[in-house]
Amino acid sequence: MTEAKEQSKLLVKDHDVVVPGEVLAEGMEYLPSQGTYRKDDRIYANQTGLLIVEGKVLKTIPLAGVYLPKRHDVIIGKVIDILMTGWRLDTNSPYSAVLPLKDATFDYIKKGADLTSFFDLDEYVVCKIFQVTSQNLVDVSMKGPGLRKLKGGRILKVNAAKVPRIIGKRGSMVSMIKQATSCQLTVGQNGLVWLNGEPEQELLAVESIRKIEVEAHVPGLTDRMKQWLEKKTGKKIEMKPDEEFPEDRRPRHDGPRGPRRDGPRGPRRDGPRGPRRDGPRGPRRTGPRR
Amino acid sequence: MAYKKRHDGRKPGETRKIIAKAGVIPNADGSGYFKIGDTEAYAAVYGPRELHPRSQQDPKQGKLRCAYNMMPFSGQGDRVRPGPSRRSKEISMVMEKALLPVVDLEAFPNAVVDVFVELPQTDAGSRCAAISAASIALADAGLRMRDVVAAVAVGVVDGMKVVDLDYEEEAWKEGDVADIPLAMVPSTGEISLVQMDGRVKKDEFVQAIEQAKPAFDAIADAQRAAIKQRYADAAAKVE
Numbered sequence: 001m002t003e004a005k006e007q008s009k010l011l012v013k014d015h016d017v018v019v020p021g022e023v024l025a026e027g028m029e030y031l032p033s034q035g036t037y038r039k040d041d042r043i044y045a046n047q048t049g050l051l052i053v054e055g056k057v058l059k060t061i062p063l064a065g066v067y068l069p070k071r072h073d074v075i076i077g078k079v080i081d082i083l084m085t086g087w088r089l090d091t092n093s094p095y096s097a098v099l100p101l102k103d104a105t106f107d108y109i110k111k112g113a114d115l116t117s118f119f120d121l122d123e124y125v126v127c128k129i130f131q132v133t134s135q136n137l138v139d140v141s142m143k144g145p146g147l148r149k150l151k152g153g154r155i156l157k158v159n160a161a162k163v164p165r166i167i168g169k170r171g172s173m174v175s176m177i178k179q180a181t182s183c184q185l186t187v188g189q190n191g192l193v194w195l196n197g198e199p200e201q202e203l204l205a206v207e208s209i210r211k212i213e214v215e216a217h218v219p220g221l222t223d224r225m226k227q228w229l230e231k232k233t234g235k236k237i238e239m240k241p242d243e244e245f246p247e248d249r250r251p252r253h254d255g256p257r258g259p260r261r262d263g264p265r266g267p268r269r270d271g272p273r274g275p276r277r278d279g280p281r282g283p284r285r286t287g288p289r290r
Numbered sequence: 291m292a293y294k295k296r297h298d299g300r301k302p303g304e305t306r307k308i309i310a311k312a313g314v315i316p317n318a319d320g321s322g323y324f325k326i327g328d329t330e331a332y333a334a335v336y337g338p339r340e341l342h343p344r345s346q347q348d349p350k351q352g353k354l355r356c357a358y359n360m361m362p363f364s365g366q367g368d369r370v371r372p373g374p375s376r377r378s379k380e381i382s383m384v385m386e387k388a389l390l391p392v393v394d395l396e397a398f399p400n401a402v403v404d405v406f407v408e409l410p411q412t413d414a415g416s417r418c419a420a421i422s423a424a425s426i427a428l429a430d431a432g433l434r435m436r437d438v439v440a441a442v443a444v445g446v447v448d449g450m451k452v453v454d455l456d457y458e459e460e461a462w463k464e465g466d467v468a469d470i471p472l473a474m475v476p477s478t479g480e481i482s483l484v485q486m487d488g489r490v491k492k493d494e495f496v497q498a499i500e501q502a503k504p505a506f507d508a509i510a511d512a513q514r515a516a517i518k519q520r521y522a523d524a525a526a527k528v529e
Contacts, residue, residue, distance in 0.1 A: 065432030
């Protein structure tokens with residue numbers, strides 16, 4: 001065992017871009033996680049991504065790839081079909097979602113009512129995924145804060161793997177773009193972004209989102225974007241979390257695990273959201289879910 | 291007269307010059323370019339996306355669908371008739387089988403990953419170039435894969451064991467030629483494609499494969515470097 005420890009060595013640096021089949025570490029001391037695997041005494045990457053070294057654990061943050069529906073994600077969907085009891089939405093992923101009548105609105109819908117008067121074909125809605133099956137059948141709901149039909153504005157398609165960068169820590173990046181451009185902005189986890197504002201400002205917002213997409217893997221993104229936006233607009237931009245993101249939606253993906261360092265807290269999750277994993281009802285958690 | 295020296299001065303185990311790039315087709319979810327000598331291939335990956343017709347969907351795992359196409363002007367003089375041919379259908383099928391062992395599509399039931407490979411110019415070894423390009427494109431698309439697949443032809447030209455035959459060697463008139471396209475998973479040494487045109491002795495066959503091992507590693511390195519280069523370029527632009 002001691003011998004194995006002596007021989008263990010990391011062959012790449014933290015925050016390197018790694019590609020499938022690349023040897024990341026030799027020896028038994030390092031552990032494979034998301035986007036990496038062990039074969040004999042070596043750890044290989046199996047996805048193009050940014051390598052993150054967390055102590056002895058090696059994992060990657062993907063840099064590309066389509067969106068896969070995940071429970072509790074807030075996404076932007078497009079109505080593609082009207083069903084007997086709801087709507088079918090395109091989720092910008094290989095799988096479409098169903099919005100059932102009962103989860104669509106608080107209004108009373110009469111039997112046989114014309115469903116297009118609520119959501120018509122080609123309209124966009126902000127909705128939340130509340131169920132994903134093993135075959136990736138998706139159910140969404142529109143009951144919740146911020147979930148609504150989108151009117152006006154424009155829709156932007158971005159690389160779904162870069163969405164966490166566009167949102168930033170606790171929505172800081174979104175908040176910066178909002179301040180700089182005074183646009184309304186909603187980012188769906190599925191890689192669709194909705195923008196609404198003055199035409200020139202919208203263009204600036206589009207440009208900044210494209211810039212984030214290209215530079216997402218280069219360190220110092222937030223500061224760079226802040227400077228860039230300040231230069232473009234001449235406004236002083238203050239860095240603050242966005243009110244739509246009271247806490248990081250997916251804290252598991254950022255920063256080291258382990259005890260939180262920012263002091264004592266109340267109950268870990270507040271409100272009626274309930275525990276994240278509640279037994280076998282949720283999606284199967286094996287496989288490369290992001 | 292036996293073939294003692296390669297007509298273009300290469301060593302027996304030496305490939306032609308390799309150029310590999312990633313992200314060459316902005317519209318695609320992933321793309322790759324692979325040039326070896328005068329044979330060049332562009333690959334575009336779309337998906338995973340919904341598979342139509344639905345009757346072809348597989349609820350156990352996603353499907354990989356390859357399409358190989360030589361452009362009309364890409365051959366050695368004669369116009370290649372556009373559209374699917376027996377040859378291109380066969381190559382599409384063997385590409386699929388060569389790439390499938392490394393890609394993991396379990397997370398995408400009922401979906402499909404489309405790989406389109408176009409060859410604007412060919413000088414033998416086109417199926418190998420196609421596989422190498424497709425493999426860059428798949429990795430660039432962010433799919434989970436164990437490793438890249440490196441492909442190159444080996445062969446015996448009039449008694450000489452060589453790697454990466456060009457058209458002149460493949461069509462060598464003065465002696466027997468065996469042309470063996472191979473694809474390999476470099477990290478494990480598994481071979482995912484073997485075809486053969488011509489005849490070889492068993493020991494020659496084994497030696498020819500053995501001789502090509504460094505070439506496979508070189509190709510795999512070029513493929514991986516191509517993807518990294520794409521992100522390095524973006525980073526360089528920032529500074």
